[in-house]
Amino acid sequence: MSVTRRLTQIEHEQESRLRNVISETAVRRAELNALRQRDMDMKTYIADLEFQRVVLEDKYHKLQRSLCEKQREVDELQTGGEDAIRELVLEYDFQVKQMKINGDNHQHQMQHDIQTQIEHILQEKVGRFQQERTQAQEALLEVETELRELDTKYRSEVLKLNEEQGERLEGTKQHVGAKRALIETEIREVGAEMEKIRAEIAAEEKMLEEQQQVNRSVGVSLMEAIQKDREQSQETQALAEELRLQELALSEKRQKIETMLEYVAHTQMDTARIHERLTAEETNRRRLHNRLQELKGNIRVFCRARPLLSQDTSEVSDMAFPDDFDDCNQEIILRDAPQSVLGATAAARELSFRFDQVFDPLTTNAEIFEEISQLVQSALDGYNVCVFAYGQTGSGKTYTMSARGDGMIPRATQQLFASSDVLRAKGWEYAFRGLFLEIYNEAIHDLLIQTDKAKYEIRHDQGKTEVTGLSSVALTSATMVNEIFERANKNRSVAATKANERSSRSHSVFVITIHGSNSKTGERCEGTLNLIDLAGSERLNQSQATGDRLKETQAINKSLSCLGDVIAALGSRAENPNRHIPYRNSKLTYLLQNSLGGESKTLMFVNISPAKAHFNETINSLRFATKVNSTRLARKKG
Numbered sequence: 001m002s003v004t005r006r007l008t009q010i011e012h013e014q015e016s017r018l019r020n021v022i023s024e025t026a027v028r029r030a031e032l033n034a035l036r037q038r039d040m041d042m043k044t045y046i047a048d049l050e051f052q053r054v055v056l057e058d059k060y061h062k063l064q065r066s067l068c069e070k071q072r073e074v075d076e077l078q079t080g081g082e083d084a085i086r087e088l089v090l091e092y093d094f095q096v097k098q099m100k101i102n103g104d105n106h107q108h109q110m111q112h113d114i115q116t117q118i119e120h121i122l123q124e125k126v127g128r129f130q131q132e133r134t135q136a137q138e139a140l141l142e143v144e145t146e147l148r149e150l151d152t153k154y155r156s157e158v159l160k161l162n163e164e165q166g167e168r169l170e171g172t173k174q175h176v177g178a179k180r181a182l183i184e185t186e187i188r189e190v191g192a193e194m195e196k197i198r199a200e201i202a203a204e205e206k207m208l209e210e211q212q213q214v215n216r217s218v219g220v221s222l223m224e225a226i227q228k229d230r231e232q233s234q235e236t237q238a239l240a241e242e243l244r245l246q247e248l249a250l251s252e253k254r255q256k257i258e259t260m261l262e263y264v265a266h267t268q269m270d271t272a273r274i275h276e277r278l279t280a281e282e283t284n285r286r287r288l289h290n291r292l293q294e295l296k297g298n299i300r301v302f303c304r305a306r307p308l309l310s311q312d313t314s315e316v317s318d319m320a321f322p323d324d325f326d327d328c329n330q331e332i333i334l335r336d337a338p339q340s341v342l343g344a345t346a347a348a349r350e351l352s353f354r355f356d357q358v359f360d361p362l363t364t365n366a367e368i369f370e371e372i373s374q375l376v377q378s379a380l381d382g383y384n385v386c387v388f389a390y391g392q393t394g395s396g397k398t399y400t401m402s403a404r405g406d407g408m409i410p411r412a413t414q415q416l417f418a419s420s421d422v423l424r425a426k427g428w429e430y431a432f433r434g435l436f437l438e439i440y441n442e443a444i445h446d447l448l449i450q451t452d453k454a455k456y457e458i459r460h461d462q463g464k465t466e467v468t469g470l471s472s473v474a475l476t477s478a479t480m481v482n483e484i485f486e487r488a489n490k491n492r493s494v495a496a497t498k499a500n501e502r503s504s505r506s507h508s509v510f511v512i513t514i515h516g517s518n519s520k521t522g523e524r525c526e527g528t529l530n531l532i533d534l535a536g537s538e539r540l541n542q543s544q545a546t547g548d549r550l551k552e553t554q555a556i557n558k559s560l561s562c563l564g565d566v567i568a569a570l571g572s573r574a575e576n577p578n579r580h581i582p583y584r585n586s587k588l589t590y591l592l593q594n595s596l597g598g599e600s601k602t603l604m605f606v607n608i609s610p611a612k613a614h615f616n617e618t619i620n621s622l623r624f625a626t627k628v629n630s631t632r633l634a635r636k637k638g
């Protein structure tokens with residue numbers, strides 16, 4: 001579920017990032033379009049200005065051309081007037097000279113003719129000559145008059161021409177001057193206009209330059225924007241690609257998750273089915289397990305011989321143990337060497353004892369616990385279980401029950417917690433509480449706290465046993481139980497130094513109450529696991545025991561024989577269901593009342609020493625254990 005949530009979150013983040021990029025790109029594009037539009041407007045405006053400038057320049061050139069033509073006209077007019085006057089003067093001089101030449105020639109001719117005539121006349125016709133002379137003179141006069149007239153005419157014409165020419169020149173000059181003034185005004189205006197236009201052009205050019213500058217920077221920003229746009233487009237594309245890939249991965253993951261969810265659903269259904277089956281099988285297992293334990297016997301006895309120790313002063317007894325693989329023949333055989341009694345040699349004894357299990361000195365605690373663990377399971381299944389270690393002092397009871405991390409008690413507590421963890425999967429929840437006490441001289445002592453003052457009272461109520469005033473602690477882990485166990489043993493050893501080897505002379509009882517409930521099936525169970533290290537069972541020669549030692553011995557003998565009696569009475573209930581069970585005869589049996597009998601399971605270790613010196617005590621222990629082993633508890637009906 002967390003993967004789906006994470007993927008959805010990534011998807012939302014990517015979508016939001018993409019949306020931001022798209023909206024930013026849209027803004028950039030709008031800016032870009034505005035800049036492009038502005039650039040287009042500026043280009044149009046610049047083109048207009050350029051066109052106006054060209055028109056003005058064209059106009060200026062035309063005006064300049066027309067000014068030049070006018071100037072040329074003026075120059076031509078000036079040149080033309082002077083030439084005409086000069087020509088007229090020259091013509092006039094020429095005509096005058098020509099006329100003079102002609103007159104002179106004519107005169108000479110006439111004079112010659114006249115002289116000729118005169119001479120002729122004189123010679124030929126003197127009269128006529130005179131006449132002719134007169135005529136000639138008259139003709140001369142006429143010519144002179146004509147000449148004068150011509151001269152006058154010429155002069156007046158010249159004057160007239162001069163006047164006309166002067167007027168014309170003046171007019172032309174005035175006209176030219178006016179025109180020139182006009183043109184100059186026009187030129188000035190044009191110049192001013194040109195200046196203005198130039199200034200405007202300069203201003204426009206400046207503006208243009210500025211605009212171009214702006215355009216350049218706009219172009220740069222435009223390029224940057226385009227570049228950015230391109231980059232953003234690339235980024236957008238990359239993001240889109242990434243998004244696409246992620247969506248692909250997401251959909252693959254979704255598909256996988258869906259497949260997995262389907263698988264999980266199937267698995268959950270399977271698991272539920274398996275759980276149901278397991279729960280049913282667990283109930284069945286409990287039933288079968290209990291049946292198996294019953295078939296094995298609700299009271300079982302295991303015989304365990306310890307190895308010969310370096311501190312054992314005597315030799316090893318002649319003991320025969322069953323073959324490791326022979327489960328059916330669990331028998332221990334002890335042979336006693338022939339002894340001479342009152343001078344006669346008694347025959348060698350061979351004693352055999354049959355038990356549920358016989359363990360030779362090489363058997364380890366781990367191997368023994370394999371058998372005990374079934375009873376621990378029974379306690380978890382809601383049955384009351386008692387495990388006793390019986391035997392003479394130094395036979396290995398404490399080693400069997402309490403050896404650190406290895407004895408039946410540490411192993412049993414470890415199994416309780418380990419099995420409760422396994423059973424949790426089947427709906428079982430367990431709570432454990434512990435009592436640790438010592439019964440010495442028929443008095444109860446709390447081994448969890450050190451006090452001699454407390455008074456303890458055993459009470460039974462509706463199948464439950466309570467010891468008032470005794471501290472009971474919740475047991476939450478095997479480690480914690482080990483710590484409590486260590487503390488109890490320490491308290492026991494402190495008491496032992498005070499009470500002179502009391503540890504061997506007292507029963508130590510570790511009671512674990514087990515509460516189980518199954519939330520799935522609604523089942524409940526309550527069991528008790530009692531782990532008891534009994535006081536040394538050796539018989540002391542009563543005549544030698546006095547004082548405290550005697551009292552101790554009596555108390556031990558009493559409680560052990562009471563235990564034997566209770567077990568025997570329970571065994572005979574099969575024949576006599578109303579048989580009284582003497583639980584109250586000892587503190588130990590009264591304390592264990594609810595854990596001995598009925599469906600309870602009892603296992604007794606009979607610990608024996610292999611030393612020859614302990615042979616008789618070993619025989620006694622084996623006899624007691626045989627008595628217990630022959631008992632089979634009667635099951636309650638119903």
Ligand SMILES: Nc1ncnc2c1ncn2[C@@H]1O[C@H](COP(=O)(O)OP(=O)(O)OP(=O)(O)O)[C@@H](O)[C@H]1O
Binds near residue numbers: 306395399535607
């Ligand atoms: N199976 C065994 N293997 C090795 N050593 C053992 C074994 N059983 C007992 N011992 C040793 O024998 C000695 C006596 O054993 P233990 O103290 O258990 O006897 P006990 O019956 O409990 O005596 P007590 O009644 O005084 O408590 C101890 O040193 C113990 O380590």
